[in-house]
Amino acid sequence: MKSRRYQVKKEVEKVIQQGHPWVFKSHLSSAANIFKTGDCLALVNASNEVFGYGLFEKDALIAIRLLKAGKTPPSAEWFKSKLKKILSRRENIKKFTEGYRALHGENDGIPGVVFDVYGKIGVLQTYTPSVDPIGRYLAWVLRKELQLESVVWKAPSRRKKEIVSRLLYGKQPKPESIREGKLKIAVDVGEGQKSGAFLDLRGLRKFLSLQNLKGKRVLNLFSYTGTLGLAAEVAGAQEIWNVDISKGALKFSEQFHSLDKKKFRYVAADVFSWVESLPPQEKFDVIIVDPPSMASETKQISVALKAYSRVYKRVLPHLKPKGMMIVCCCTSRITRQQFNEVAKKSFSTSLRKMKSLPPEDDHPVGFPQGDYLKLLVFTD
Numbered sequence: 001m002k003s004r005r006y007q008v009k010k011e012v013e014k015v016i017q018q019g020h021p022w023v024f025k026s027h028l029s030s031a032a033n034i035f036k037t038g039d040c041l042a043l044v045n046a047s048n049e050v051f052g053y054g055l056f057e058k059d060a061l062i063a064i065r066l067l068k069a070g071k072t073p074p075s076a077e078w079f080k081s082k083l084k085k086i087l088s089r090r091e092n093i094k095k096f097t098e099g100y101r102a103l104h105g106e107n108d109g110i111p112g113v114v115f116d117v118y119g120k121i122g123v124l125q126t127y128t129p130s131v132d133p134i135g136r137y138l139a140w141v142l143r144k145e146l147q148l149e150s151v152v153w154k155a156p157s158r159r160k161k162e163i164v165s166r167l168l169y170g171k172q173p174k175p176e177s178i179r180e181g182k183l184k185i186a187v188d189v190g191e192g193q194k195s196g197a198f199l200d201l202r203g204l205r206k207f208l209s210l211q212n213l214k215g216k217r218v219l220n221l222f223s224y225t226g227t228l229g230l231a232a233e234v235a236g237a238q239e240i241w242n243v244d245i246s247k248g249a250l251k252f253s254e255q256f257h258s259l260d261k262k263k264f265r266y267v268a269a270d271v272f273s274w275v276e277s278l279p280p281q282e283k284f285d286v287i288i289v290d291p292p293s294m295a296s297e298t299k300q301i302s303v304a305l306k307a308y309s310r311v312y313k314r315v316l317p318h319l320k321p322k323g324m325m326i327v328c329c330c331t332s333r334i335t336r337q338q339f340n341e342v343a344k345k346s347f348s349t350s351l352r353k354m355k356s357l358p359p360e361d362d363h364p365v366g367f368p369q370g371d372y373l374k375l376l377v378f379t380d
């Protein structure tokens with residue numbers, strides 16, 4: 001890869017040497033004005049030595065994403081051997097499921113590039129323009145390595161206006177089912193959220209499907225396509241309510257994620273107002289609250305946390321004694337500590353035990369901003 005030298009400030013070298021993968025715009029010197037988006041920069045320290053390589057993004061909050069540490073520039077061989085190492089960490093997961101994240105961006109040391117696999121389908125997502133070429137190159141390598149039949153380049157929600165999702169290889173995939181332990185999960189790569197499904201909730205699905213929920217009632221709030229409801233059904237649940245604002249997601253749940261339709265109730269509603277009118281006699285053994293991120297900017301954190309705790313307060317009286325409350329938070333803007341505090345405070349009167357479910361091996365957490373998903377289970 002061709003690169004342009006850029007001497008960084010001392011503090012930038014320090015944070016990068018400590019393992020942080022980003023340089024913020026506010027830390028750039030005026031010498032960076034000449035670079036354009038996508039330029040590969042050889043990062044130079046005060047002694048004029050190259051100590052890493054990064055991709056430049058003009059006019060963005062994150063100005064440089066570290067691609068490789070050290071003196072030598074990234075080469076095709078370097079990418080291939082890095083990919084091999086990353087894929088070797090997915091071997092155990094592949095025994096359990098056909099759906100996994102092959103590449104998890106910065107957390108795997110490949111900035112801004114996510115690549116999900118659903119059986120023979122690969123889905124590339126690139127989070128910012130500077131990483132598009134690398135993403136496409138890696139998709140090509142992964143297609144061969146994993147013998148994929150189709151590869152789609154899908155715009156993440158924040159880039160929907162900027163890039164059009166398109167087929168990079170093979171035939172346009174139709175909704176497809178993948179095996180995940182005891183579950184069969186349907187995935188719609190084209191229309192589904194994220195790359196087609198919430199792969200990151202696998203650990204929670206596994207946890208739920210291993211519970212003894214025989215005869216139990218489950219309230220699944222922000223259910224999306226109801227894969228958590230399916231996991232509860234497999235664990236023996238007798239009645240499951242899936243509540244989501246998206247009618248399409250509920251239709252998909254009904255079509256694909258139930259073994260016995262009679263056990264399910266589907267409610268299309270805004271959860272925040274729906275919980276206010278839930279009749280007091282409706283009690284559940286398990287309540288799941290998995291709201292959307294709601295805090296993509298720091299200033300939204302307190303509003304999101306207030307909305308979370310309002311829902312928790314409303315649903316807690318609907319939990320039966322000895323019940324289980326599962327709460328999720330899917331934004332790194334809200335720290336683990338902030339989330340734990342809000343959840344603990346909301347449930348402290350009746351639910352004393354708190355368990356945190358760890359991320360799965362294909363969703364490693366490589367740096368603080370990579371720690372986006374928090375899953376807490378409260379029992380008494």
Ligand SMILES: C[S@@+](CC[C@H](N)C(=O)[O-])C[C@H]1O[C@@H](n2cnc3c(N)ncnc32)[C@H](O)[C@@H]1O
Nearest residue numbers: 198222223224228244245246270271290291292
């Ligand atoms: C993080 S996803 C939930 C994923 C889901 N738990 C699963 O198992 O796949 C958040 C969901 O909240 C839904 N949503 C967003 N705002 C909502 C609202 N105000 N009321 C109800 N659902 C909402 C979205 O449609 C989306 O399906």
